[in-house]
Amino acid sequence: xxxxxxxxxxxxxxxxxxxxxxxxxxxxxxxxxxxxxxxxxxxxxxxxxxxxxxxxxxxxxxxxxxxxxxxxxxxxxxxxxxxxxxxxxxxxxxxxxxxxxxxxxxxxxxxxxxxxxxxxxxxxxxxxxxxxxxxxxxxxxxxxxxxxxxxxxxxxxxxxxxxxxxxxxxxxxxxxxxxxxxxxxxxxxxxxxxxxxxxxxxxxxxxxxxxxxxxxxxxxxxxxxxxxxxxxxx
Amino acid sequence: xxxxxxxxxxxxxxxxxxxxxxxxxxxxxxxxxxxxxxxxxxxxxxxxxxxxxxxxxxxxxxxxxxxxxxxxxxxxxxxxxxxxxxxxxxxxxxxxxxxxxxxxxxxxxxxxxxxxxxxxxxxxxxxxxxxxxxxxxxxxxxxxxxxxxxxxxxxxxxxxxxxxxxxxxxxxxxxxxxxxxxxxxxxxxxxxxxxxxxxxxxxxxxxxxxxxxxxxxxxxxxxxxxxxxxxxxx
DNA sequence: CAGTGGTCTAGACCACATG
DNA sequence: ATGTGGTCTAGACCACTGT
Numbered sequence: 024x025x026x027x028x029x030x031x032x033x034x035x036x037x038x039x040x041x042x043x044x045x046x047x048x049x050x051x052x053x054x055x056x057x058x059x060x061x062x063x064x065x066x067x068x069x070x071x072x073x074x075x076x077x078x079x080x081x082x083x084x085x086x087x088x089x090x091x092x093x094x095x096x097x098x099x100x101x102x103x104x105x106x107x108x109x110x111x112x113x114x115x116x117x118x119x120x121x122x123x124x125x126x127x128x129x130x131x132x133x134x135x136x137x138x139x140x141x142x143x144x145x146x147x148x149x150x151x152x153x154x155x156x157x158x159x160x161x162x163x164x165x166x167x168x169x170x171x172x173x174x175x176x177x178x179x180x181x182x183x184x185x186x187x188x189x190x191x192x193x194x195x196x197x198x199x200x201x202x203x204x205x206x207x208x209x210x211x212x213x214x215x216x217x218x219x220x221x222x223x224x225x226x227x228x229x230x231x232x233x234x235x236x237x238x239x240x241x242x243x244x245x246x247x248x249x250x251x252x253x254x255x256x257x
Numbered sequence: 258x259x260x261x262x263x264x265x266x267x268x269x270x271x272x273x274x275x276x277x278x279x280x281x282x283x284x285x286x287x288x289x290x291x292x293x294x295x296x297x298x299x300x301x302x303x304x305x306x307x308x309x310x311x312x313x314x315x316x317x318x319x320x321x322x323x324x325x326x327x328x329x330x331x332x333x334x335x336x337x338x339x340x341x342x343x344x345x346x347x348x349x350x351x352x353x354x355x356x357x358x359x360x361x362x363x364x365x366x367x368x369x370x371x372x373x374x375x376x377x378x379x380x381x382x383x384x385x386x387x388x389x390x391x392x393x394x395x396x397x398x399x400x401x402x403x404x405x406x407x408x409x410x411x412x413x414x415x416x417x418x419x420x421x422x423x424x425x426x427x428x429x430x431x432x433x434x435x436x437x438x439x440x441x442x443x444x445x446x447x448x449x450x451x452x453x454x455x456x457x458x459x460x461x462x463x464x465x466x467x468x469x470x471x472x473x474x475x476x477x478x479x480x481x482x483x484x485x486x487x488x489x490x491x
Numbered sequence: 492c493a494g495t496g497g498t499c500t501a502g503a504c505c506a507c508a509t510g
Numbered sequence: 511a512t513g514t515g516g517t518c519t520a521g522a523c524c525a526c527t528g529t
């Protein structure tokens with residue numbers, strides 16, 4: 024089937040295997056030869072074959088199980104990798120200048136819908152920050168954020184008129200777990216005003232819950248200005 | 258800083274390194290010891306340390322360069338992995354029954370905007386298929402798809418009244434590359450009618466270009482019914 | 492129990508980036 | 511020129527799982 028695969032290395036093995044899947048040599052749901060057999064065929068070692076197959080499995084093409092072997096997946100579970108940059112970086116990367124604008128902030132008990140969602144008491148206090156992110160003087164994103172009081176040290180002393188909550192949290196809570204949700208929503212009167220768009224415009228909406236060691240730290244709704252696209256390549 | 262890391266293996270090394278990043282032992286923008294040094298510290302080999310660091314780099318925590326070494330990234334470029342299931346599976350997984358409905362199909366030259374986007378001549382012929390995917394008798398997604406004539410064998414003999422283009426393509430073109438784009442759009446009159454929603458509703462929109470060996474095969478716009486959410490974890 | 496992938500070791504050479 | 515990560519080899523033992 025394949026010939027002259029004289030280039031060496033796990034990458035070329037990956038490519039050959041992918042080609043054989045694409046051209047049907049190894050049909051969906053069928054099993055590949057064992058690592059040992061492939062190592063012999065490619066005049067390589069099992070270690071190298073293993074890396075090639077392991078990566079292909081991670082990319083969603085193969086399923087590997089001890090004892091049974093390596094199987095070609097029928098409908099490859101395609102995975103997209105989304106990069107989630109800081110908004111400042113995202114805007115800069117698009118070649119625009121970035122500006123942060125503070126709309127409002129203050130301490131308040133969690134609204135009931137959010138307390139329920141985070142599985143916290145409605146008496147939990149939070150800092151509610153609303154802000155705008157501009158790209159070249161056009162509103163790019165409206166950010167509506169709650170930060171749970173007591174979840175992060177130093178929260179009481181931050182002035183969100185000066186620094187965006189995102190930037191501050193990234194500095195303060197370097198690594199955490201995140202739940203993301205994407206959807207669409209019609210702009211209500213206030214969001215429309217803030218984003219300088221007609222009421223009812225379809226906005227791309229991102230919701231994000233950040234957890235630190237199992238406890239929620241912050242919940243954010245981000246409303247993107249009309250026309251925003253989130254893209255990915257596989 | 259860290260103690261009693263008696264568990265062995267590249268996974269435990271990953272965990273220890275992550276902990277040291279989180280607790281500030283290795284601050285952002287600072288350099289880690291070399292693989293050799295870490296191998297000594299963990300009583301392991303460079304191969305094993307290499308795997309741990311390689312995976313952490315792939316997950317966005319580290320940047321590795323020959324000669325300079327391994328650096329802790331300031332703001333980890335968080336990446337989300339989105340699973341892109343077949344819509345039939347997505348609906349079934351949500352516990353609803355799936356039904357496919359054919360709206361229209363026919364052969365036509367590519368519209369200019371699409372030809373430009375795919376870098377093809379406007380004289381290129383394509384099959385244009387429009388269809389609906391129902392979840393429990395509610396419209397779930399409207400699919401507006403062009404399939405490039407000649408890009409796939411057997412296209413002329415398929416009856417898209419019987420099989421959804423997605424299902425057919427998955428069977429026919431097992432492996433391919435995909436560009437994805439997500440956004441929001443207001444429902445126009447026709448889409449509103451098809452999805453049984455008021456005109457102007459904010460819809461979550463997915464656009465997808467599928468490539469086979471560098472040539473475009475199909476372009477799809479998928480309009481999701483109001484309320485649709487795409488979720489993931491980091 | 493036996494077969495297959497998962498991982499580790501010890502050592503080597505190579506590729507690339509920096510001084 | 512030199513240091514660091516990138517990868518390969520050859521061999522070994524282990525862990526899971528199907529029979």
